[in-house]
Amino acid sequence: MLDSVTHSTFLPNTMICEPLMSWTELFGTIEDYYPTFDHQTVGDSCWTSIHPEYWSKHNVCEWLQFCCDQYKLDANCISFSHFNINGLQLCSMTQEEFTDAAGICGEYLYFILQNIRIHGISFFNDTEETKPAIKDYNDKACLRTGGTKNQECHSHGRTSLQSSHLWEFVRDLLLSPEENCGILDWEDREQGIFRVVKSEALAKMWGQRKRNDRMTYEKLSRALRCVSRYYYKTGILERIDRRLVYKFGKNAHGWQENKL
DNA sequence: TCTGCTTTTCCTGGTT
DNA sequence: GAACCAGGAAAAGCAG
Numbered sequence: 001m002l003d004s005v006t007h008s009t010f011l012p013n014t015m016i017c018e019p020l021m022s023w024t025e026l027f028g029t030i031e032d033y034y035p036t037f038d039h040q041t042v043g044d045s046c047w048t049s050i051h052p053e054y055w056s057k058h059n060v061c062e063w064l065q066f067c068c069d070q071y072k073l074d075a076n077c078i079s080f081s082h083f084n085i086n087g088l089q090l091c092s093m094t095q096e097e098f099t100d101a102a103g104i105c106g107e108y109l110y111f112i113l114q115n116i117r118i119h120g121i122s123f124f125n126d127t128e129e130t131k132p133a134i135k136d137y138n139d140k141a142c143l144r145t146g147g148t149k150n151q152e153c154h155s156h157g158r159t160s161l162q163s164s165h166l167w168e169f170v171r172d173l174l175l176s177p178e179e180n181c182g183i184l185d186w187e188d189r190e191q192g193i194f195r196v197v198k199s200e201a202l203a204k205m206w207g208q209r210k211r212n213d214r215m216t217y218e219k220l221s222r223a224l225r226c227v228s229r230y231y232y233k234t235g236i237l238e239r240i241d242r243r244l245v246y247k248f249g250k251n252a253h254g255w256q257e258n259k260l
Numbered sequence: 261t262c263t264g265c266t267t268t269t270c271c272t273g274g275t276t
Numbered sequence: 277g278a279a280c281c282a283g284g285a286a287a288a289g290c291a292g
Contacts, residue, residue, distance in 0.1 A: 165266075199280090212268080218281080223267055225282065243275090243281065268288070275281075 052117055055087025067112055078102040078109075081176050091117065166223055167236055169209060170194075171248070171255045173202075192248030192255055193240060196221075 047059035047066075055063065060083055082101030083090070090113065098106035174184050174194055183201045187193040196202055199217035207215030224237070224246065238247040248255050 210267085215268085219268060221281070222269080222283085263292090265291090266289085269286085270284105271286105272284085273282085276279085 050087075052087045052113060053091045055090065057084060057086050060085060060087060060090050063113075064109070067109060078105050079175075080172060084176075166206070166220075167248075167252060169206060170202075170224075170246075171252070173205070174255065187245060192252065194246060194248075196244040196246075199244065 047055055047062045050059060052063075061080075064078070064080070064083055079101050093101075093110075095107065095110045098110035100106065102109055170184065173180050174186065181198075181201070183196070183198040183205070185195050185197050187195050196217075199221070203215050203217035203220045206220050207213060221244075236249050236252045238249045240247050
C-alpha cells in the first residue's frame with residue numbers, strides 16, 4: 001500500500017535541497033503545514049521539523065521514543081540496536097526489516113513512518129486514522145504474545161523508552177555494545193548472569209534516563225535490590241550471592257540471544 | 261480519591 | 277578507618 005512512497009513523493013517537483021536543510025526551511029513554518037499540531041506532545045524534539053530522510057541517529061531515537069510514549073508501544077519488542085541508524089537508512093528499510101527489528105511493533109513503526117513521509121506531522125493529528133490502527137496493534141500484540149505478556153500489555157501500558165523499567169534499561173544496555181562501553185558485562189550469557197563493571201557510569205546513564213541529576217550508584221543499586229524484592233518475587237531477577245552480580249529470572253524476557 | 265507498582269531517599273550495618 | 281555494598285523502611289511519582 002505504502003511501498004510506492006518515495007522521496008520524490010514527499011518532495012514534489014523533485015526539488016534539490018541542502019542535505020541538512022530543515023523541513024521549515026524547505027516548506028515554510030510548521031504552523032503553515034501543521035496548524036493544529038500540538039507541540040507539547042513531542043516537546044522540543046527537532047525531528048518534528050525535519051524530513052525523516054534527514055534525521056540524525058538521535059532524531060531516529062527521539063522518534064522511536066515518541067512513538068513508544070504516544071502509542072504505548074511495547075519497547076520490549078524493539079531491538080534498539082537495529083535502529084542505531086540515521087533517517088536515510090531508516091527510510092530505506094523495508095517493512096520486513098522493520099518487522100525483523102521490532103516484531104509486531106515494527107509493522108506499526110513502519111506504518112507511522114510512511115505516513116509521516118506522506119502526510120508530515122499532521123498524521124499525528126488524525127486520530128481517526130492513527131488511534132484505531134494502534135489500538136488494533138495493541139489487541140493483536142496481546143493476543144499473539146499471550147500469557148505473561150498478555151498481562152503486561154494491560155498492567156504495564158506505560159512501558160516506553162523514557163519510562164522503561166530499571167531492569168529493562170539494564171537489559172537494553174547489555175544488548176547494546178555500542179552504548180554499553182564496558183559498563184555492564186555478561187558473566188554467563190546463557191544463564192543471564194551479568195556484572196556491573198562501571199557502577200558510577202551506570203548510575204549516570206540511569207540518572208540521565210530519569211532526568212535525575214542526583215542519581216548515584218548507591219541509589220541505583222538500592223533500586224535494583226529493592227526492586228529485587230519485587231523482581232525476585234515475580235521472577236524477573238534472581239539473587240546472586242556475589243557483589244555487583246545479578247541474574248535475569250525466568251520471567252525476564254528479551255535478553256536471550258535466540259529470543260531477540 | 262484510592263490503590264498498586266516502581267523508584268528514590270535516608271539510614272544502618274556488614275564486608276573488603 | 278575509609279570506601280563500598282547491601283538491606284530496611286518510608287515516601288514520592290505515576291497510572292489505572
